[in-house]
Amino acid sequence: MKSLRLLVVDDDRLIGEAIQEFAASLGHTAVYVNGGSEALTQFSKQEFDLVLLDRVMPGMDGLELAGKLRRLQQGGAWCPLIMLSGFSEVDEQIEALNAGCDDFLAKPINFHVLEAKIHAFRRTADLQAQISRKNRELIRLREAQEEEKRIAQHLMARLVRNEYLNYPGVQHMIYPASLLSGDLLLVCPSHNGDTYVMLADATGHGLPAAITLIPLSQTFYAMAGKGFQLASIAAELNQQNRQYNPVDRFVAAALAVFRPREHILEVWNGGIPPALLLSEDGQVLRTFASRNVPLGVLPAEEFINETELCQIREDAQLILYSDGLIEGCNPAGEQFGKQRLLDVFKGVAPKQRLEHLRRKAFSYLDGQPIQDDLSCLLLDCPMDLHSTGPELERQGVVAAFGQWHFSVSLGFEQLKHLDIVPLLVSWGQALGLDQRMRSTFNLVLSELISNALDHGVLELASSIKGEVDGFERYMDERGRRLQALQHGQIEVEVEQKEVRDGRLLQVTVCDSGKGFDLQTLTPPDPASLAYHGRGLQLIKALSQTLEIRGRGNEVFVELHCPGSTAGAPDTNTQSM
Template sequence: MRPLSILAIDDDPLIGMLIAAYVQRLGHAVVHVLSGEQALLRYAEQAFDLVLVDRQMPGLDGLDTTRALREMQQARGWLPIIMLSGGTAIDEQVLALNAGCDDFIAKPINFQILEAKLNSFWRIARMQQQIAGQHQQLQHYASLEAEERRICSFLMERLLHREMLDSQHIKYLLQPAAEVSGDLLLACTSRNGDVYVMLADATGHGLPAALTLIPLSQAFYAMAAKGFQLDTIARELNHQHRSYSPSDRFVAATMARYNPYESSIEVWNGGLPPALLIDSQGQVLRSFRSHNLPLGILPSHEFICETETVQVAECSHLLLFSDGLIEAENPTAEPFGFAQLQQCVAAGAVADCLERVQAAVLKHLQGAIAHDDLSCLLLDCRAPAVSAGTQLEPAPAATTSGQVQSWEFNLCLQAEQLRRLDLEPLLTEFCNTLGLDPQRQGPFSLILRELITNAVDHGLLGLGSGLKDGPEGFERYVLARIERLEALTSGQIQLDICQVGSPQGNQLSIGVTDSGPGFDWPGLKNSTAAPSLYHGRGLQLVRRLSSRVEIHGRGNRVTALLCWDSIPGTKAAERFL
């Protein structure tokens, strides 16, 4: 046992000497003072483990001295005080305890009892010191955790890109179960005008869950801004999660891409409740259930992506929500439930459904704290199409002294590349590197996508546009395209892209040639897509964005030309709208 440092306070020098001699024989160190005033001075100068104080003393008596010592201990921590008194009445003991003493020993002192009490209080003091040390450690850990939460909250706030979520076409609800949310809501508009949204729900909640979402958000924004397909994005997110997160952590997610030009929406659901396509009155038009495993479970070579693509009617909305919303339990352990969510959505105008859902969940919880994050996102599928010439993504300057750079490249793609590559974002990014004029990036991406799609779908796969007729035609067309593309073993596409910059005028030429049999294009040359049809919008879009569209040969080569002035500041879009 470590020796104790003891302060003995007694105005009788003989008693003080007896106490000091006995305690020193036990191996402890003792300082004896004759008054309460001297005791306070010595206590302020030296740290003691225990105090023995006499009840009756001139000046400050034992009670007043005890009270003063307790005041001093508020800044130094608790240490035991034992009262020594010749009075054995119960009232005397009560007075001592109320003044702040921890125990009472009657005089004349029984030194065996004193030894036992010293040992007892030594054990208590040691435990008190251990508790104080543990408390200090806990405060240190709490401080570190608070700093980690602060940094993580800052990162998550930046990752949300609220300027995109605060779009007039997107509404959302995000209520974390902890200080940091394990749910993530993302939105991004690509350079070709498609709108991407994602709701991700990581395993658990709070800081550990939030950390696993950071690499996914960066990959999503980078790929969505360039217009990659949902299955390509899902594969990359799965790869990123397996690369940077523990094997026992996974992320359930739903992603959607809305194409305003085709009025279509594509959904990938991996482990979340079904996304709902609803009309203006909140009635469910389509449910997109989970057909995929959450991100991070399967390795890349086993990961399978299954998306659903449908044509959307006017005034449609897409609702995404996490399982924390429908599993929120009230004090009787009753979940909020999917049926109650549907009732809230259908109870009025769809534009206000999230406010109704939030109010209903709070009422259902009855003051209880939700055990999981609550999140949902509503996408208005009437987002305006991007006009030609609009630059959606900042691009590096591609001019020197105000003149557009000239460049050209030719590429031949075989069936194997056509099956596995997401061509349009890859080719657009390559052309940006070559020096594609920044003001032409949006129109270029749209035109290239439509020309490649037409060459593959109609030229190589032989898909007729009539497949899209009817309410379920678009789904039928997409399924047929997937089947035929997987079975494609021959055929090729030739790309000839050239940008010419000169003082007399700038020109961007996009030529796509397929090895298919062609089609009777003269009758299609001046056609436009009727609003009631589910096809023909692609060619109409290309003609709208281009200065001129040329169809050559048997209809298997199409060239789109974009021409604009070389004078800086000219509104180039007016030249080809």
């Protein structure tokens, strides 16, 4: 049994010493003082478990002392006070309790009753001590949690590149249900001018949900910035989630890329509400429903990374949103819903849609707390190539290292499974590709390899794209032929040379196909909306030299980057 420390205050020394001896017989310690001033001094110097104070004392009486003792206890541990008085009337007891005492004991003192009260207050003091310990533990836990949240917020802010979220043609909003959001919005422009976006919604809310998103952001930026295919990015994100997160922590996500040169929008949706493609006047041109499971659910060999492609035939805007937006409830418990979301956009100009949606959504909630993270991202998909905004400068630029060369031969297995263009561009950057050439090199290489694969190895006719729904049929047929591919080869050779007036980049792409006669090609009408025949015209416009060699299955391109390279050897080239 815990030994208690008592403070006894009484102007009658006999009573004080009697209580002192009785406390000692019970195994407790009692300090006796004969006045209020000395009691305050002792109470300030040391801790007591119980105070017994006389009602009537010269100078400072018991009522005044009780009030001062209670003020000294503020912010500290609770210490019970028992009033001792020769007056046992009810009013006297009420007055003592109102002054701050916890109990009342009439004189002459019944020591059996005093013993019972000491035991009772000891039990209460033990409970109070437990509560205090628990409270201190809760405070420490709260402080640790706040520190974890602070670090997580800082980390998430560094992982999300806000300058990209403010990229021209992109609008966004995100409102977390708790301090940290379990939704993630990412935007990344690639070297070739394409714009990638992602909306991810992790399982749960707050810190646990936010942490599961950390492995995904850097993978998305790294692959999107290099121009990897959307299907490859989705597959890698799935693998990253399975590798780093617990098995029960999956991430619903929607990924999209807009390719302004080809006017193509590509979407992968795994567990996110249907993405919307809206016209200028807010009508739905197409929906991209979830056709895949969220990231992290299936192993790599079972994961489906097929995407949907759509031709952009007029200025349009893609809307990605989380389920927190449409599942938000008003005071009556009714959800905002998909139809109300569609109605919000009707007749509203693209640049005003986000703010209009924000006002409508929070007006509908009517003060109700957000139950799930609420997020939305809008991506402009214009027909005008120049309205997509300037290409952002990349960080960590590698200086040009002069002359270098590499070549690679790709068999049918690599053509079926590898997203080769970003890899080749990365090689060029590592070797010292002039930074001014990177965007053009990416674009030209993409067009050359795409033509070699589609028309050379797979023998697809571009004219299919010009037919009704031809683009979709073309892509479906491309996927079937690529999966069934059992032979074929593409060889790529890239060389950077220093010439007197700058640097020269030479690119050769040769395929194992039948080839074609350049003279039989009909130049595309610039005013036409046809989605074929533009590749070579684009390469010709970007390059200084374009040669069709061999039987029409080899293309040679030279890209010139002017600059000061005094003393460099001269290189002569001729166009066909």
